[in-house]
Amino acid sequence: MYGAVRRYEGVTDPAEAARVVNEGFVPLMRQVPGFVAYYWIDAGNGVMVSTSVFRDRAGAEESISIASDFVRANLASLLTHPPEVMAGEVVASA
Structure with missing residues (x-):
C-alpha cells in the first residue's frame, strides 16, 4: 500500500473547507484505481491534514x-x- 499526506496551514474557514472536500473531493478520491481510504483532519489553529491510502504507488x-x-x-x-505534500510506501498499519 501507498499513502499520500497533505498538510495545509492557514486555512481561513475550516468548516467550509471540510464541506467542500466532503462534497467535491471525496467522490473524486473514491474513483481513483486502488483507493483504500481518505481522511480530512482538522488539527486546529488553521491546520488541516489529508491522508489518502491506495493499493499501489500509481493511485497515490x-x-x-x-x-x-x-x-x-x-x-x-x-x-x-500551499500544502506540504508527502507520499510513500505504507510500512506498518493496524
Missing part, C-alpha cells in the same frame, strides 16, 4: 495530481499557503 501519485487541481479550482480562497 494520481491522488496528489487530483488534489492539486482540486485545491486550485475549489479551495484557493480558503488556503493562504
